[in-house]
Every structure is written in structure tokens, then in C-alpha cells.
Amino acid sequence: MSEPLFGAGRVEVAPGAVHLPGWLGAGSQRDLVRRCREWARGPGGMARHRMPRGGVMSVRMTALGWFWEPYRYARTLPGGEPVPPFPPILGDLAREGVAAAFGAPPGPGDPPYDVALVNFYDAEARMGMHQDRDERADVPVVSLSLGDTCVFRFGNTRTRTRPYTDVELASGDLFVFGGPARMAYHGVPRTRPGTAPAGLGLEAGRLNITIRASGLEPE
Numbered sequence: 001m002s003e004p005l006f007g008a009g010r011v012e013v014a015p016g017a018v019h020l021p022g023w024l025g026a027g028s029q030r031d032l033v034r035r036c037r038e039w040a041r042g043p044g045g046m047a048r049h050r051m052p053r054g055g056v057m058s059v060r061m062t063a064l065g066w067f068w069e070p071y072r073y074a075r076t077l078p079g080g081e082p083v084p085p086f087p088p089i090l091g092d093l094a095r096e097g098v099a100a101a102f103g104a105p106p107g108p109g110d111p112p113y114d115v116a117l118v119n120f121y122d123a124e125a126r127m128g129m130h131q132d133r134d135e136r137a138d139v140p141v142v143s144l145s146l147g148d149t150c151v152f153r154f155g156n157t158r159t160r161t162r163p164y165t166d167v168e169l170a171s172g173d174l175f176v177f178g179g180p181a182r183m184a185y186h187g188v189p190r191t192r193p194g195t196a197p198a199g200l201g202l203e204a205g206r207l208n209i210t211i212r213a214s215g216l217e218p219e
């Protein structure tokens, strides 16, 4: 086995896609779970979005910074209310995450992190293979996992199917994908109910926060 580049347990799943197990300590995980509860109580709630072809997503989500629905970003919520602001702590975590994954944070010329999607998975929820392609910036997507472990399927940029790699994302794990992996298809075929660490403040289910740079102009 080759020596990991940065600390123990850095796994390069594909060129540009890095998994750092246990990147967030227990205290940071608890803090983020508490914040997710606050964000979930915001005006957008935790909604199950309807897909353009009629299906309803099994994952519940709320958006910060920009509102997202399949498949676009909007400045306002569907009812016209303003979108809750993008929390600076998520920008800090995203830049630290990129530095931990690739050795350096995004450059000062890169569009800033300005949007986060908070996803909640109950025991039945899953997310089909998709690309994160509604952003107008080629900045890595930073994903933080809390609560139950899931199977995260990380594929290729051309098809929803093989070749892909199944990765177990546990509470506290960081996953970053950028560069040649930025447009790779990925999804969550299942979670593993009952695997969340005790004392997290999340009794059941999985939370995932993806932090992105929209590349869109602020007002």
C-alpha cells in the first residue's frame, strides 16, 4: 500500500475525488447537527422536491445562499421569500476541506463558496445518479456527512453506470470532488440505519451538507 499524501486515511477515489474519513471531530459534528436543525426550521423547511418528470425526491433538503430545485438555482424561495443567507462557517469548512483534500484551498480568483444544500435521508431515502451541474463555476464540491453511514456511489463523467466506486461515508467524513471529477455522476443508493455515533444529537437518519460555488452574480 502506498503512503497517503496528507495524513492517515486520505483516499483518492478517482483523480480529483478525495475521501477523508473522520475529518470532523465529534464536537464539530455535534455543532453542525445543531446548526442543521436551525437551518431546517427556516422558511424553506426541509422539502421533498418534485422532479421535472413527476417523481418526488425521497431526500428532504433545504438550501442556504441560493434556493435550489431540480435543476436550477433561484434568488428567492418559491413563495418569494428571501433565501436564508449562506453561513460563513460553511465557506470556512469548504476552503479547509479543499486544502485538506488537495493541499491548497481554492485560489483568490476562484468564485467564492456561496451555496449549501442540506440533505436529510431517512432509512428509505436515496439519491439517484446525477451530476452537480447547475453551478457556473469550476470549483470543487465539498460534502460533509453526519449521522448514519451511507453508500456513496462515485462514478464517471460520461454515464450513470459503471465504472463507479462505492464508498462508505460515515459521520464526520469529508468528500471533495473537483478538477477532472467535478462533473462525475454520483448518488446514494442506500444508507445504513442505526450506524450514527451516540451523542451526536441525531437519533436517526443521515444529514449531508454539500457546499458549492454557484458562480452566479449576487444581487
Ligand SMILES: O=C(O)CCC(=O)C(=O)O
Pocket (backbone or CB within 6 Å): 117, 119, 127, 132, 143, 152, 169, 186, 187, 188, 208, 210
Ligand atoms: O448525500 C450525499 O452524500 C450526496 C448529495 C448530493 O450528491 C447532492 O446534494 O447533490
Ligand SMILES: [Fe+2]
Pocket (backbone or CB within 6 Å): 130, 131, 132, 186
Ligand atoms: Fe450531487
